[in-house]
Amino acid sequence: MQKKRFVTTTIPYVNAQPHIGHALEFVQADAYVRYFRLLGEDVRFLAGSDENSLKNVQAAEKAGEDVGTFVARHAKAFSDLQAVLNVSFDDFIRTTEERHTKGAQKFWQACKKEDIYKKPYSGLYCVGCEMFYSEDELVDGKCPDHKVEPQLVEEENYFFRLSAYQDQIKELIVSGTLPITPERRKNEMLAFIDRGLEDFSISRSHERAHGWGVPVPGDEEQIMYVWFDALSNYITALGYAEDGALYKDYWLQVGQDRAVVHMLGKGVARFHVIYWIGMLLSAGIPLPTEEFIHGYITSEGEKMSKTLGNVVAPKDAVETYGQDPTRFFFLGALSAYGDSDFSDERFKEYYTAHLVNGVGNLTSRIVTMLEKYADGKVPAVAEDTLGITGMWKTLDAHMRVFAFDKYVETVLSFAAKCDTLISEQKPWEKAKNGEDISALLYTLIESLRHIAIALLPIIPVAAERILAQLGIDAAALDSLEKESAWGGMKEGDTVAKSDILFARL
Ligand SMILES: [Zn+2]
Known part of the structure; x- marks a missing residue:
């Protein structure tokens, strides 16, 4: 049976247009998904939008717009990224959809009764983060992310008994049952757990929520805390509310070596690695099998954020540089695990060095040689002298740990090997001297x-x-296991050069 894999991206607040940080996560997840699809797995890829946030209400009010219209417009800008960046997600869930609200309510009710309780609460709340901060987490009394003072909020809320799951969550992470990549983020999460997990508020008053959000089942006066409903999107999108087929196939994966992968940014690690796991344990629902936490794209060393106003829009990057070059830069030039800076200068440099002068030039050189010295016909199969099996093993290892930068680097260094081979062997001289270069040409093509x-x-x-220049239809490729074997090009296959792949900027 075809192995199943469920891959999710986080659902952003839709209080503004997407920036390139969102694009990074989309592109990383898409590369990962496409790789496993090449391997022949049945991968389902989910994206979505978080629409129940108080931030949306505030942004809509500021814009003088009805909240529903406002979030719909912004959600579209996020789902449009699919086309802008060629991201192959299968589904885009909006948390205002009925399948979600019903599912979130079912999830609430599935949690153990003793894990949800009501108590009066007061705390320092950052609306930007949608979370409470303790005094010592603030910087100069302000939210470290938004640089604004949190509000003192006092009300009676429902709480989730996260403290009951502290040992269990820690054990899952320490034992590697729930792998967290990269190591550094895993250690941060363990340190957070070791400071002691406190029960957290999972609802707010109808009034503070401005009546916007998923109502708490059986209590008209309370709306679910946005994180509680938002996290459940990963199952509600699969039809958890009615125990749907997708939920069984892609989340439960009964009797299979399960693969349920969350991809997220470091700013929401706590919610995914700790809160969500506690919630699932309480509800008796199987856990994700793996979580990958990427860094931020910075601009002059600062986090890009709507609040700070230093945002680069993905659409602009794609319009300026093109879709593939943008993806290539995100995946190859930016650190997969840490933060990295986006600048036009770096972009141009990387693009020119590796796509124009690298892959683009190599393709043109090889296909031209085949046309010139072999009438565009592939010579007899020659032995692999470049160690292709090693390259594929390395690529697979990198992709499985989300090391996209290392993956790209591996392909580029293999391409560089081919360039070196050409420079050393000088096929044009050999051809002039009447030497047989067919084995060399085969190796290159x-x-x-x-x-x-x-x-x-x-x-x-x-x-x-x-x-296509090699006469291969990508849509008709076999599984990677077969395609990665040496000898795919057959004697007599025709190759033909086409237009330039990567134009100079
Ligand atoms: Zn904040």
Whole structure:
């Protein structure tokens, strides 16, 4: 049976237009998903929008717009990223949809009765983060992210007994039952747990929520705390409310080696690695099998955020540089695990070095040589002298730990090997001297096939165009297990050069 894998991205608040931080997560998840689809897995990929936040209400009020219209407009800008960045998600859930509100209420009721209780509460609340802060977490009395003073909020709320799950959650992480990548984030989460997990508020008054959000089942006066309903999107989107087929197939994966992967930013790690796990344990629902936590794209060293107003829009980046170049930069030039800076200068440099002069030039050189010295016909299969199996093993290892930068680096260094081979062997001289260069030509054209396939998850359109020059239809590829074997190009196959792949900026 085909192995199943469920991959999710976090659902952003839709109080403003998307910025390139959201795009990074989409593109990383998409590369990961495309890779496992190449392997022949049945992957379901979910994205969505978090629409029940108080921030949305405030932003809509500020814009003088009805909240529903406001969130719908912004949610569309996020789902439109699918086309802008060529992201292959299968579903986009909006948390104002009925499948979600019903599912979130069912989830609330599925939690153990003793885990949800009501008590009066007062705390320092940052509306921007939608979370309470303790005094010592603030910087100069202000939210470290939004640089504004949190509000003192006093009311009676429902609480979730997270404290009851402290040992269990810690054990899951320490034992590697729930792998958290990268290690650094895992250690941060463990340190957070060791400071002691406190029960957290999971509702707010109808009044403070401005009546917006998912009502607490059986209590008209309370609305679910946005994080409590938002996290459940990962199951509500699969039809958890009615125990749907997708939920069984992709979340429960009964009797299979389950693969349920959350991809998220470091700012929401606590919610996914700790709160959500506690909630699932309480509800008796199987846990995700893995979580990957990426860093931020910074601008001059500062986090990009709506509040700080230093946001770069993904659409602008794509319009300026093109879709594949943008994906390539995100995946190859930015650190997969840490923060990295976005600048036009870095972008141009990386693009020119690795796509124009790297992959683009190599493709053109190889296909031109085949046309010139072999009438565009692939010579007899020659032995692999470049160690292709090693490259694929390395690529697989990197992709499985979300090391997208290392993955790209591995493809590029293999391409560089091909360049070196050409410079050393000087096929044009050998051909002039009447030497047989057919084995060399085979090695190069077959290597190019591997490079193109390896790049399919990273720059899908350009990689397909390389394959097309080799007479290969990317849509008709076999599973990676077969395609990654040496010898895919057959004697007599025709190759033909096409238009330039990557234009100079
Ligand atoms: Zn904040």
